[in-house]
Amino acid sequence: MSQPSRSSSIPAVALDEQALIQECEVKFTRRGGPGGQHRNKVSSAVVLKHRPTGVTAEASERRSQAENRSVAIARLRVELAIHIREEVEEFVAPLVRQYGGSQFRVAIGNEVYPVILADVLNRTLASEGDVAAAAEFWSTTASQVVRFLRQEPQTLSVVNQARQQAGRHRLK
Known part of the structure; x- marks a missing residue:
C-alpha cells in the first residue's frame, strides 16, 4: 500500500474514465476465451497499467475490445481502491x-x-x-x-x- 506519485489532486480511483486512461499504459493482446472461429485472430484483450502506481488490471473475456476496455477500467479502479491509499x-x-x-x-x-x-x-x-x-x-x-x-x-x-x-x- 503506497501513495502514488501524481500531480492530480483527484484520487486515481475517482478520475473519470478518460483521465484514468491517460494515466495508464494500454496494451491490446490476444487471449483465450470466447470467440469461436475468431479466437486469437483479433487483439481484443486489454491490459491497463496505471503508470503512477504500477497497479495493473486486464480483461479478455469479451469478444469486443471496447467491452474489455470497460471491464479492465472497472477492475483497475477496484485494484487502486484496494492497494493505493488516497484521500477520497x-x-x-x-x-x-x-x-x-x-x-x-x-x-x-x-x-x-x-x-x-x-x-x-x-x-x-x-x-x-x-x-x-x-x-x-x-x-x-x-x-x-x-x-x-x-x-x-x-x-x-x-x-x-x-x-x-x-x-x-x-x-x-
Whole structure:
C-alpha cells in the first residue's frame, strides 16, 4: 500500500474514465476465451497499467475490445481502491445519505463502488483494521461493513493483515 506519485489532486480511483486512461499504459493482446472461429485472430484483450502506481488490471473475456476496455477500467479502479491509499472523503461525503445506513449495500458493478471501497479501507486501515470507524462514518454496523468487504476477497485479506499486525483476530 503506497501513495502514488501524481500531480492530480483527484484520487486515481475517482478520475473519470478518460483521465484514468491517460494515466495508464494500454496494451491490446490476444487471449483465450470466447470467440469461436475468431479466437486469437483479433487483439481484443486489454491490459491497463496505471503508470503512477504500477497497479495493473486486464480483461479478455469479451469478444469486443471496447467491452474489455470497460471491464479492465472497472477492475483497475477496484485494484487502486484496494492497494493505493488516497484521500477520497470529499468524493464519498455526498454518497453517505444514498448508500449508508443499516442496509449498507453497494453492488460491485456500481460506478461508485471503488470510491466507497477506498473510503471504507482508508478508515478501517487507519484504525488498525477496526471496522467500527468505517461503520460509524457510513451510519451502519460493523457486520455490514464486513459483509461489504467480503464482496471483494482481496479486501478482507488486506484488512486482516492490518488486524494481525495490531494483534487483533482475523475477520471471516
